[in-house]
Amino acid sequence: MAGDLLIKGGRLWAGAGLDWPRGVVEIKAGRVSWAGAEADYPWAEPPVEVLDAQGGLVFPGLVNAHTHGAMTLFRGLADDMTLENWLTGHIFPAEAKWVNPEMVELCTLLAAGEMLLSGTTTVCDGYFCMKAAAGAYARAGMRAVVAQGVVDFPAPGVPNPARKMDVCRDFLEDCCGVHALVKPGLFAHSCYTCGPTTLRAVSEMAQAYGVPWFTHLAETSQEVREVRGRYGRPPALHLEQLGVLEGLTAVVHGVWLTPGEMDLLAGRGVAVVSCEESNMKLGSGTADLPALIRRGITVGLGTDGPASNNDLSMIGELGATSRMTKLDAMDPTAMPAAKTLELATLGSARAMGLTGLVGRLQPGYAGDVVVLQPKAPHLTPMFDPASALVNACRAADVRHVVVEGEIVVRDRRVLTFDLKAVMAEVRALAEKVRRG
Ligand SMILES: [Zn+2]
Incomplete structure (x- = not known):
């Protein structure tokens, strides 16, 4: 049987150790059916569609393991302040006023467009009114885990916390x-x-339905002080003593974890999602990724929301994570490019419960593929694709994007929905937010 889509004519980096100067990826029924050197491809039957990479780098779609997509509306609304002031003084009040299912659908579509155009094909989105977000990602043709947000006070779509x-x-x-x-x-x-x-x-319901669950943890020193003051123990130990750590899929941030808490996460098989650009912007601190990795903890990468980053580019996150980890350790070997890329693909996939589905281009994996533009000066020459992606690539270098074997971005144009119309609607809504 011929493939549904054949991507050829580019340099293929399909995962660690899978690098061909001229490679081919064949996709059938949404899954990679063949990946390797173009010279070895058995050209038995012509594929249904051919995408010529024209010399551009071909690699697995990046996996954003943590964001709040609909917060695109609040991008740049309040910057340069502490997390506590930013959240309670600005973000929570704006959310109470402006977040509803229509806003979430619209602003999540904008997030999906931005992510696809920067080479992200899978996202984990935790927010409110998530049925609307699920519809938006489905319409965009983007792979997603959408997680319904839970807090103890009235929230968008949850006016009565007793009913959360x-x-x-x-x-x-x-x-x-x-x-x-x-x-x-x-x-x-x-x-x-x-x-x-x-x-x-939340833990019990996630277990009953067999779905992943997530929480922000140990993001700032202030949070740790608050949790210690209230419960007499640091956040991860608090979760352990509540009996909920074991079923937890991933914690987000993990900046202020103690060595003992890291051991606890390792023992319970809980992943950590690091959001380095958000941590830098909020001045929260830096997660000790080498210490987490040394303990065998799965580490994934995420952008966090567009109001604390302020973009949703995982390509930007790659560079920030590698450089910040090196700076923090004062050691240029602390986070090599290939390791950083592994965190943003296989690590993020594991941290979302999608192990074996995304993060590599090998037979059986999802046909989620990104093709870069071929002729950028800052990508010339390219000795090592991982180094190029982490140290030199920009979001705007993304040219084509394929999800589940479907071309969703071609020549930097989103094909699945009218992104320009969505941007115009978000700008109009933002004008109302500005006027208050
Ligand atoms: Zn977050």
Whole structure:
């Protein structure tokens, strides 16, 4: 049987140790069916469609393991302040006023367009009104885990906090098995916005439905002080003592984890998603990624929301993670390019419960592929694709994007929805936000 799509004519970096100067990726029924050197490809039957990379680098779609997509509306609304002031003084009030299902669908579409155009094909999005976000990612043709947000105070779509777990149940019932590319999950915001009863309820519901769940953890020193003051123990130990650490899929940030807490996460098989650009912007500190990796903890990378980054480019995140880790360790060997890329592909996939599906271009993996423009001066020459992606590449170098074997971006144009119209609508809505 011929392939549905054949990507040829480019340099293929299909994963660590899978690098061909001229490679071919064949996709059948959404999955990679063949990947390797063009000279070895058995040209038995012509494929249905051929995408010529014209010398550009071909690599697996990047995996953004943590964001809040609909916050594109609040990009640049409030910058240069502490996390606590930013959240309670600006973001929570703006969310209470402006977030609703229509806004989430619109602003998540903008996020999806931005991510696809910067080479991200899979995302983990934790926010509110997530049925609308699931619809947006499905429309964009982007792979996603959408996790319904949970906090103990009134939130968008959850005016009565006493009903928050009913909202979660309705969301899971509505979204399980509905969209081929979009899976549901739960997102307990943090230990300081979710009490013990809430954290236990989220853990139990995630287990009952067999879905992943996530939480921000040990992001700032202030958070650790607050959790210690309230419960007498640091955040990861707090989760362990509540009995919820074991079923937790991933914690986000992990900047202020103690060595003992890292051992605890390693023992419980909990992943850590690092969001280095957001940490830098909020001045939160730097996660000790080498220490996490040494313990065998899965580390993934995420952008965090567009209001604390302020973009959704995983290509930017690659460079920031590698450089910040080296700077923090004062050691240029602390985060090599190939390792950084592994975190943003296989590591992020594991941290979202998508092991074996995304992050590599090998037979059986999803046909999620990115093709870069071939002739950028800053990508010339290219001795090592991993080095080029981490140290020199820019989001705007992305030319074509394929998800599940479907071309969703061609020549930097999103094909699945009208991104220009979405941007115009978001600008109009932002004008209302500006006027207050
Ligand atoms: Zn976040």
